[in-house]
Amino acid sequence: HGSLFGFMRDASLRSLSYFQKELKAEDTAYKKPEFHRYNFGASLGGPIIKDKTHFFLAYERVQESTYAIVDMLGANVWNEYKGEFEVPFTQNLLTVNLTHQFSSRHNIKLRYGHQSDKTENLGVGGEYAVSNGYASKNTNHNLMLSHTWIVKPNVLNEARAVYQYFDNRSDPNSTEPTHYFSIGGFGQARNMPQETRQTKFQFRDDLSWHVEDWKGTHDFKFGVDYYRMPRLDLLYTYGTAWYYRHVSGYASFDSPIRQIEHYSGNPWRFSENRYDSIGLFIQDDWKITDRLTLNLGLRYDYNTGLEFDQSGLPSVQFLAKYIAGFQDPGLKHDKNNIAPRLGFAYDASGDGKTVLRGGYGIFYDQLYAETFMYAAAYLVDDPWSMKFYNRRTAGILNPDKTFWKPNDPSNPTNLPANQISPGLCTDAIGPEFQYPYTHHFNLGVSHQISKDFAIDVNYIHTETRGLGKGDEYNRYHSETDSYTLSNDYQQSIWAPRFVGKGYFNGLYLSARKRFSRNFEVSANHSYSGGQSTVNYRGTDGWGVTCYVENQPNGSQEWGPIDTDERHRLFASGIFELPFGVQFAGMFRFNTPRPYNIYDSSDPNDDGYSDLPAYIPHRMYGREKDSFVQLDFRLSKFIRFANRMEIEIIAELFNAFNTVNFRGYQGDIDTPETFGEPTYTSMPREGQLGLRFRF
Numbered sequence: 048h049g050s051l052f053g054f055m056r057d058a059s060l061r062s063l064s065y066f067q068k069e070l071k072a073e074d075t076a077y078k079k080p081e082f083h084r085y086n087f088g089a090s091l092g093g094p095i096i097k098d099k100t101h102f103f104l105a106y107e108r109v110q111e112s113t114y115a116i117v118d119m120l121g122a123n124v125w126n127e128y129k130g131e132f133e134v135p136f137t138q139n140l141l142t143v144n145l146t147h148q149f150s151s152r153h154n155i156k157l158r159y160g161h162q163s164d165k166t167e168n169l170g171v172g173g174e175y176a177v178s179n180g181y182a183s184k185n186t187n188h189n190l191m192l193s194h195t196w197i198v199k200p201n202v203l204n205e206a207r208a209v210y211q212y213f214d215n216r217s218d219p220n221s222t223e224p225t226h227y228f229s230i231g232g233f234g235q236a237r238n239m240p241q242e243t244r245q246t247k248f249q250f251r252d253d254l255s256w257h258v259e260d261w262k263g264t265h266d267f268k269f270g271v272d273y274y275r276m277p278r279l280d281l282l283y284t285y286g287t288a289w290y291y292r293h294v295s296g297y298a299s300f301d302s303p304i305r306q307i308e309h310y311s312g313n314p315w316r317f318s319e320n321r322y323d324s325i326g327l328f329i330q331d332d333w334k335i336t337d338r339l340t341l342n343l344g345l346r347y348d349y350n351t352g353l354e355f356d357q358s359g360l361p362s363v364q365f366l367a368k369y370i371a372g373f374q375d376p377g378l379k380h381d382k383n384n385i386a387p388r389l390g391f392a393y394d395a396s397g398d399g400k401t402v403l404r405g406g407y408g409i410f411y412d413q414l415y416a417e418t419f420m421y422a423a424a425y426l427v428d429d430p431w432s433m434k435f436y437n438r439r440t441a442g443i444l445n446p447d448k449t450f451w452k453p454n455d456p457s458n459p460t461n462l463p464a465n466q467i468s469p470g471l472c473t474d475a476i477g478p479e480f481q482y483p484y485t486h487h488f489n490l491g492v493s494h495q496i497s498k499d500f501a502i503d504v505n506y507i508h509t510e511t512r513g514l515g516k517g518d519e520y521n522r523y524h525s526e527t528d529s530y531t532l533s534n535d536y537q538q539s540i541w542a543p544r545f546v547g548k549g550y551f552n553g554l555y556l557s558a559r560k561r562f563s564r565n566f567e568v569s570a571n572h573s574y575s576g577g578q579s580t581v582n583y584r585g586t587d588g589w590g591v592t593c594y595v596e597n598q599p600n601g602s603q604e605w606g607p608i609d610t611d612e613r614h615r616l617f618a619s620g621i622f623e624l625p626f627g628v629q630f631a632g633m634f635r636f637n638t639p640r641p642y643n644i645y646d647s648s649d650p651n652d653d654g655y656s657d658l659p660a661y662i663p664h665r666m667y668g669r670e671k672d673s674f675v676q677l678d679f680r681l682s683k684f685i686r687f688a689n690r691m692e693i694e695i696i697a698e699l700f701n702a703f704n705t706v707n708f709r710g711y712q713g714d715i716d717t718p719e720t721f722g723e724p725t726y727t728s729m730p731r732e733g734q735l736g737l738r739f740r741f
Contacts, residue, residue: 049091060733122718124298172575242282317461322352342390372478386522483513514547549579565623606666639670696736704731
């Protein structure tokens with residue numbers, strides 16, 4: 048058996064976006080940009096040895112060419128850099144499966160997966176010119192061997208071993224000097240080039256045991272999950288070109304400059320950075336009566352490999368004099384990651400139509416290993432580090448009080464005084480080293496109103512601790528030519544800390560109704576909200592640096608996460624029409640998301656954007672419009688011969704071409720674009736597809 052499929056989108060099936068319509072209104076010669084997306088593939092499977100050995104192959108490729116609009120946020124500046132620029136994307140996916148059954152009790156499975164993709168002109172669009180973009184290429188190999196063993200009729204063992212190799216390379220579009228303005232970004236993308244090579248191994252074994260008549264029925268599961276990363280190679284440079292930040296309000300390369308940076312040294316490369324993690328767990332689904340089931344579980348995780356003695360770092364030695372915790376700088380093992388879980392399901396009506404469910408558990412997450420490597424890099428000779436820095440918010444001056452300008456932006460020789468000690472360590476790992484964890488509570492009820500109508504109501508509450516949070520110690524103030532802790536260490540020190548907090552509350556309602564054999568609908572609504580001092584999903588918030596030094600959880604840091612949408616509604620329906628035609632509709636509605644309001648002019652002169660005086664906390668702004676989108680799908684099955692069929696598919700996304708604005712600009716230092724969106728989600732777009740099964 049197997050299949051062939053292909054899906055196609057192009058410019059003829061895509062409407063102009065809101066901003067493309069604006070370009071067309073401004074320029075009568077405007078031409079609709081080319082666009083295409085081709086997604087095609089095939090699969091084949093069958094027996095090698097009848098009733099013993101089987102194979103399955105699948106291949107898929109995506110070729111896409113979209114366009115980024117550089118419009119300088121609608122401002123009448125840098126017009127020569129505006130336009131639409133291609134963002135090509137390609138992806139290849141390959142899966143190979145082999146299964147073999149040795150006997151009725153033993154079978155094995157071997158699976159190989161390959162993924163490779165490449166994207167160009169990332170980071171381009173809005174106020175960022177093509178030169179400020181970059182290209183990224185990823186390769187991933189995954190090999191898994193699993194064994195299933197029926198030990199006894201009531202005992203099952205499942206073992207799995209996995210090998211994974213990941214390779215990423217990101218390169219800037221340009222190596223020219225970097226220039227940033229209130230509106231406009233040009234030259235080499237910062238943090239480029241980068242490279243990551245990572246090898247991982249995993250072994251997991253689960254033993255399931257079913258027990259009857261032991262004060263009820265028990266389904267036990269015992270397991271071990273071992274993970275090893277023997278290799279993590281990194282190449283990290285914070286830009287090889289000179290960096291210039293211009294004074295706010297200007298739009299010229301000859302305008303006054305308020306900040307200069309330059310980095311050099313040996314690129315941050317690492318090898319043989321080992322990381323090990325082992326998890327042990329036990330779980331029991333205990334059916335006490337026909338109406339009550341308890342879910343009991345306990346998990347313990349132990350991780351090692353990220354700990355290192357950072358007492359040799361000059362940055363840590365300096366911070367030990369001023370910041371509590373750095374006096375004992377060794378990063379010690381986090382040994383108390385004990386995670387209990389408790390849940391229940393109760394058949395309130397006794398007939399399975401009304402079921403109450405609830406639970407509580409502690410869940411631990413992993414850490415971003417690369418973060419530790421950056422600090423460890425300073426333990427080698429001549430690490431990649433900042434060698435020159437000068438900043439004056441109102442503009443850097445010459446001795447005669449005129450504005451300084453580089454005589455050669457690529458390699459200036461008329462530099463002002465260096466405000467740092469070149470090569471000093473700029474990193475340290477926060478002393479609160481721990482793995483992030485979440486307390487998770489849930490309570491819900493499911494009720495079957497009739498045989499074809501059911502509803503669910505669920506409440507979820509989470510409390511998260513130990514989130515990654517960036518901090519910057521010993522910040523430099525250019526107006527007073529001083530550092531916050533001491534001028535004895537002329538360098539600020541960035542520190543990833545493990546102190547971020549967050550909470551979340553959500554109420555979820557869902558309903559499913561089948562009106563007839565040919566008509567089914569479902570609807571899901573959520574009312575939710577929460578706050579965090581990280582403001583982003585996930586546990587890695589290193590990019591969110593404290594507004595106020597050494598106040599990672601101050602009142603100004605608390606705010607909603609960037610995807611916070613208080614109300615979300617999703618509804619779908621499937622209609623079986625005559626002649627083998629199926630029609631489906633999907634509707635999405637989300638209330639506005641928050642965005643951060645800040646002042647990039649740096650009023651407190653510490654090198655970072657600040658909260659305006661009238662803004663109480665991060666992510667205070669809210670988008671103006673809700674998100675609304677209606678999609679349709681029409682398909683027709685044509686069956687012929689023996690076990691062969693063709694499916695013809697037509698899809699229409701955002702059928703009414705609703706304009707959904709995104710990316711609101713929150714910098715009050717650019718009043719001409721403040722509070723305005725920078726892009727829109729997908730305009731109306733069609734897709735045609737064909738699938739052949741045999």
